Amino acid sequence: DADVTQTPRNRITKTGKRIMLECSQTKGHDRMYWYRQDPGLGLRLIYYSFDVKDINKGEISDGYSVSRQAQAKFSLSLESAIPNQTALYFCATGQSGLLSEQYFGPGTRLTVT
Amino acid sequence: AQSVAQPEDQVNVAEGNPLTVKCTYSVSGNPYLFWYVQYPNRGLQFLLKYITGDNLVKGSYGFEAEFNKSQTSFHLKKPSALVSDSALYFCALRLEAAGNKLTFGGGTRVLVKP
Numbered sequence: 001d002a003d004v005t006q007t008p009r010n011r012i013t014k015t016g017k018r019i020m021l022e023c024s025q026t027k028g029h030d031r032m033y034w035y036r037q038d039p040g041l042g043l044r045l046i047y048y049s050f051d052v053k054d055i056n057k058g059e060i061s062d063g064y065s066v067s068r069q070a071q072a073k074f075s076l077s078l079e080s081a082i083p084n085q086t087a088l089y090f091c092a093t094g095q096s097g098l099l100s101e102q103y104f105g106p107g108t109r110l111t112v113t
Numbered sequence: 114a115q116s117v118a119q120p121e122d123q124v125n126v127a128e129g130n131p132l133t134v135k136c137t138y139s140v141s142g143n144p145y146l147f148w149y150v151q152y153p154n155r156g157l158q159f160l161l162k163y164i165t166g167d168n169l170v171k172g173s174y175g176f177e178a179e180f181n182k183s184q185t186s187f188h189l190k191k192p193s194a195l196v197s198d199s200a201l202y203f204c205a206l207r208l209e210a211a212g213n214k215l216t217f218g219g220g221t222r223v224l225v226k227p
Contacts, residue, residue, distance in 0.1 A: 004156070035217075040122065042203060042217035043157075058214070090156055098145045098207060099164060102215065104156030 003027045004105035006091050012111045013081050021076045021108050023091030029103070031096060032074040034058075034066060037088040037107070046089075049074055050096070081112040115140045117206040119218035126225055132194040134221045136187045136204030145207040146187040147215070148178055152200045160202075163187060174198070194225045 004025045013019050023032065030051050035043040035058075045058030047066040055068055063085060065077045078085055088109050094102040117138045126132050138144055143165065149157040161172025168180045178189045189202060204218040 040219050042119075042219045043215075044217070045214055048214065092157075099162060101147060101159040101162060102157075104149075104158070106154070106156045 004091060004093055004103055006089075006105040006108050008108060009106065010109045012113065014113055015082055017081050019078045019081055019110070021089055021091075021110070023074045023076070023105055025072050025074075025091075025093045025103075025105075027093050027103060028071075029093040029095055030071065031094045032068065033092040033094070033102065034064075034074070034076045035090045035092065036060065036085075037090060043090065046076065078110075078112075081110075083112045086110060086112045115144075115206055115216055117146075117204050117216055117218040119202075119204055119221045121221050122219075123222045123224065126194050126223070128196050128225050128227050129193050132189075132191040132198065132223065132225070134189040134202050134204075134223060136189065136218060138185050138187065138204075138206050140185075140206065144187075146178075146180065147205040147207070148172065148176070148187075148189050149203045149205060150174075150200050151203065151220075157203060160189070194223075196225050196227055199223055199225045 007022045033048045034046040037043050044060050049055045049068045052068050067075050088107050090107050091105040092102040094100050146163040148160040151157045161170050163180045171177045176191050202221050205215045
């Protein structure tokens with residue numbers, strides 16, 4: 001979905017390096033999410049933010065940190081990358097409400113060697 | 114704890130035949146259920162969602178899903194599959210008590226052969 005963009009799209013990095021993945025959205029949504037996708041495990045929530053001042057840990061937040069720089073921007077950092085963080089990372093946005101769907105970016109494929 | 118399961122890693126179907134992708138859930142409260150599709154090198158796209166009341170939900174691209182409370186299932190269906198339906202499909206569950214977060218199943222890869 002062009003309304004949610006992620007940079008970079010692909011990244012190869014070495015163990016121990018710090019890396020930042022960026023997400024921007026033009027949908028005007030307050031809520032933003034970071035997921036990682038691993039084969040057979042579906043998507044797992046890393047962090048989520050309900051607004052600029054409200055950031056929450058998801059089910060697998062260890063080894064990650066986030067920053068909500070503005071309503072439209074939500075970045076994910078790996079402070080010291082390790083090989084088992086090799087995965088496909090997705091950013092998503094959504095409105096409040098139980099019936100609101102989420103809108104996903106195209107993903108970032110990260111490889112940690 | 115809430116959970117959602119997709120028992121089949123892959124479903125193979127001939128073009129023109131009916132397609133079913135299975136999803137079961139476990140939850141103590143009212144479930145809010147979604148289906149998403151992921152085409153190669155793309156993010157997930159919303160297909161449809163269950164809203165309390167009508168057990169048959171119609172969504173995008175000719176897909177529909179049937180909610181069955183007694184069997185705790187929300188299977189995705191399409192009467193006549195197309196080759197272009199080949200993709201990865203995810204079922205997801207949202208609980209009000211879980212801060213509106215989505216819990217995803219492991220995904221089912223659908224391969225439609227001409």
